[in-house]
Amino acid sequence: MKDFFRRRIVQPILNILKQGMSPRKLAATVAVGSVVGIIPALGVTTILGTALAARFRLNIAATVLISYLVQPLQILLVIPFIKLGIFLFGMSEFRLTIDEMMDMFRMDWVGALGTLWVANLAGIAAWSILSLPVGFTLYFSFLPLFNRFLPVATVPVEVTTEL
Incomplete structure (x- = not known):
């Protein structure tokens, strides 16, 4: 089983x-795939990861793959990002308990969607504030590791002799 997992995945x-x-x-x-993969907006990781990878001339497939691999963290970090955004922007009137959200939906589901939309935007803003420092930290953390374990591509040198 261990050999199958290693060979096939x-x-x-x-x-x-x-x-x-x-x-x-x-x-x-x-770094880009990891940062994009934890954005607290479901469904935008593929588009954002592809756009950033194309812009910076990175491997698009690998960037999207990394973003998919870290998506469990996205689910775990949605609420902390939203709470951080609410804190950063002084939006203390938003409540995020399940009971209060259910009551909001029972009373006015359109208003509840609007309220949660604004709270999610605050979470995306908090993510965007943290994305650059986290991205640079990941980049500079992985760079020595990859320098050590990946073979360096050698460029053939052309030798010319002039007579």
Whole structure:
């Protein structure tokens, strides 16, 4: 079972990640994919990851794969990001207990959706504030690791002799 997992899941993922990338590009790919993968807005990771990978000339497939691999963290961090956004923007009137949200939906579901939309925007704003420091930290954390374990591509040198 362990060999099957390694051969069918781990090795193909590693092959995609190592495919023609320098350690710097791979560290940037992991950092961008990880940061994009935890955005507290469900359904935008693929579009945002693809756009950022294309803009910075990273491996698009690897960036999206990394963002998908960290999506369990996205689910775990949605509420903390929203609470941080509410705190940062002084929106203390928002409550996030399940009972209060259910009461909001019972009374006025359109108003509840609007309230939760604004709270989610506060969470996205908190994510955007934290994304650059977290991204740079991930990049500079993974760079020495990838420099050590990935082979450095050698560029053939052309030798010319002039007579």
